[in-house]
Amino acid sequence: MAAILRAVEITKDYGSNRQKKVLEKTNFMVEKGTIHVIEGKSGSGKSTFLSIIGGMEFPTSGKVYYQHESLYELSDAKQSLIRGEKFGFVFQSFQLIPELTVYENIELPLKFQKKKEFDLKAKIKELANELGIVHHLDKRPSFLSGGEQQRAAIARALITEPDILFADEPTGNLDQITTKSIVNLLIKLNKDKNLSLVIVTHETNLFPTPHYLYSMKDGVLKGIKSNV
């Protein structure tokens, strides 16, 4: 299977003298339709790594390739296009815009696209229906439960039909039962849409059988299991 995303020898240092070493020569690869779970303790470098492979933060050295193109060597416009259309992002804190309705939140990424959707309303309704939030489209996010808000955030991330969904502690603010339903939803989306998932979490065994399981320890990523 061909890789759609590849990270080669990624290092990240912070500080004026680069004294804080966060990532050390990290390699990683995502093929279409695979689930990757990165576990690790707080401060081990998981979010930093996700930001780098998601095109949001420059590495100190190393390269990230999306479909054979070196992401950080592309023009800013091309990088934004890939981030906005080919990648989707989900965070622990949902990051929905409180003043907008759920419908408007989901619609938002499309407003930055040049390509106009033929039947936007139907598309948003269909996705919301698939994600179990169709009856909440006219509400503001604060009227929804945590799990429903995360579903809305997932819908917003998927409306551009990305290749890869990056999720940083997607269940970190949810109780056990809701966590399970979000995990099951992500697994279903992977199966139904052949969506690639890269999930970072401090929880162990969050996903029963990801295709690839890794552990991040002191900025070093170690593959611990492969189920492909």
Ligand SMILES: Nc1ncnc2c1ncn2[C@@H]1O[C@H](COP(=O)(O)OP(=O)(O)OP(=O)(O)O)[C@@H](O)[C@H]1O
């Ligand atoms: N902008 C920054 N400047 C300096 N140090 C930073 C910066 N961003 C992150 N760090 C440091 O890098 C290390 C890794 O942080 P990171 O957020 O990637 O870890 P994490 O594994 O995602 O942790 P958590 O699970 O708590 O989110 C931490 O020690 C953090 O303090």
